[in-house]
Amino acid sequence: MSKQxxxxxxxDCNSFYASCERVFRPDxxxxxxxxxxxxxxxVIARSYDAKPFIKMGEPYFQIKHKLKQHGIVPFSSNxxxxxxxxxxVMSLIExxxxxxxxxxxxxxxADLTGIGGLDTLGREIRAQxxxxxxxxxxxxxxxxxxxxxxxxxxxKRLQAQTGGVVNIIDPAKRDWVLRNTDVAEVWGxxxxxxxxxxxxxxxxxxxxxxxxPWTLRKKFSIVIEKTARELxxxxxxxxxxxxxxxxxxxxxxMFGKRLTELPPIKEALATYMMRAxxxxxAQGSLCKKVRxxxxxxxxxxxxxxxxxxxxxxxxxxxxxxRLLTKAAVDAVDHIYRPGFKYSKAExxxxxxxxxxxxxxxxxxxxxxxxxxxxxTVLDQINGxxxxxxxxxxxxxxxxxxxxxxxxxxxxxxxxxxxxxxxACV
Numbered sequence: 001m002s003k004q005x006x007x008x009x010x011x012d013c014n015s016f017y018a019s020c021e022r023v024f025r026p027d028x029x030x031x032x033x034x035x036x037x038x039x040x041x042x043v044i045a046r047s048y049d050a051k052p053f054i055k056m057g058e059p060y061f062q063i064k065h066k067l068k069q070h071g072i073v074p075f076s077s078n079x080x081x082x083x084x085x086x087x088x089v090m091s092l093i094e095x096x097x098x099x100x101x102x103x104x105x106x107x108x109x110a111d112l113t114g115i116g117g118l119d120t121l122g123r124e125i126r127a128q129x130x131x132x133x134x135x136x137x138x139x140x141x142x143x144x145x146x147x148x149x150x151x152x153x154x155x156k157r158l159q160a161q162t163g164g165v166v167n168i169i170d171p172a173k174r175d176w177v178l179r180n181t182d183v184a185e186v187w188g189x190x191x192x193x194x195x196x197x198x199x200x201x202x203x204x205x206x207x208x209x210x211x212x213p214w215t216l217r218k219k220f221s222i223v224i225e226k227t228a229r230e231l232x233x234x235x236x237x238x239x240x241x242x243x244x245x246x247x248x249x250x251x252x253x254m255f256g257k258r259l260t261e262l263p264p265i266k267e268a269l270a271t272y273m274m275r276a277x278x279x280x281x282a283q284g285s286l287c288k289k290v291r292x293x294x295x296x297x298x299x300x301x302x303x304x305x306x307x308x309x310x311x312x313x314x315x316x317x318x319x320x321x322r323l324l325t326k327a328a329v330d331a332v333d334h335i336y337r338p339g340f341k342y343s344k345a346e347x348x349x350x351x352x353x354x355x356x357x358x359x360x361x362x363x364x365x366x367x368x369x370x371x372x373x374x375x376t377v378l379d380q381i382n383g384x385x386x387x388x389x390x391x392x393x394x395x396x397x398x399x400x401x402x403x404x405x406x407x408x409x410x411x412x413x414x415x416x417x418x419x420x421x422x423a424c425v
């Protein structure tokens with residue numbers, strides 16, 4: 001019995017951050033939107049109708065007049081909302097296909113090998129996600145992951161003609177897409193590689209598909225070789241297994257303002273450790289070492305610069321936020337220097353292991369069972385009533401050093417007191 005040709009779909013949310021904001025603001029359905037980075041720094045997402053006027057990465061303070069001129073509404077980044085909406089989208093997709101690889105917060109590959117009626121399935125996925133979450137998606141279907149990416153790009157680029165679903169299993173349709181796509185749009189090529197490929201006369205995706213793979217490998221890399229083979233229809237990339245457990249967990253943030261005193265820096269580290277320890281317990285791991293870093297701003301020529309970090313060994317592998325916080329807060333005493341304006345702090349959990357994986361001597365101290373029970377109750381309460389309901393005493397509720405998010409939308413899906421309200425008329 002011959003092996004079935006693999007079939008992949010890429011489901012990608014359209015302007016995901018902006019779409020999340022529109023779900024709960026129907027009054028903005030036809031209003032252009034941009035989403036800003038931490039501390040309302042620069043543009044990191046744009047709705048389709050904002051793209052002609054605003055470039056990615058433009059600093060917010062420089063484009064305020066342009067936003068007002070074109071009626072573009074800015075939002076501070078609301079990662080809790082985006083993360084929750086992403087989980088809802090992925091859950092709907094997973095219920096409709098045999099296997100899924102969540103590739104990023106707003107896109108997923110699906111294995112459709114052996115399934116018939118692919119165009120109909122693509123439209124059903126799109127309709128189900130839109131109905132269930134309010135998020136529009138594009139669906140690209142092909143025989144390789146790279147071609148599926150290209151099909152998805154075409155579905156978005158020609159939204160009116162395609163209805164958001166493009167299937168290029170048929171060689172004639174595949175070749176049309178390859179001929180009409182610039183090589184820079186191919187997954188994994190990028191601007192720098194485009195310049196090298198242009199020099200070889202490779203200007204379209206079709207040119208790359210027809211190029212000799214071995215020559216590309218010798219001249220560039222195995223990645224470009226595989227890309228060319230995938231464009232030609234040979235599947236080189238399989239659906240990845242579910243994410244492995246993280247070997248390191250990091251939480252870092254820019255402060256909302258420069259800090260010069262040690263106490264607020266310790267508050268920030270305690271806050272970041274709270275989040276890092278939640279991630280640690282979520283994957284069922286224990287931590288053996290903690291790294292703490294602080295630094296000043298690095299780009300203002302008028303500010304003195306300083307950065308330092310320290311690694312602390314813990315007395316035993318632990319997921320206890322109290323012990324982890326104490327280690328981090330005590331450690332910063334060794335690296336803090338007065339006279340500097342600090343802009344960022346970071347905590348990193350290192351040497352992660354699963355309970356029972358580590359080997360220690362017979363008399364070594366291990367985490368008390370009481371601590372494990374306390375952490376379980378902590379997570380249960382916060383899981384039910386919202387993050388931060390129960391927290392370490394050193395974690396403030398509304399610190400003045402907190403990240404600037406002056407235009408942040410409500411946490412419509414993660415906080416009971418911010419649920420969407422519908423008035424009956």
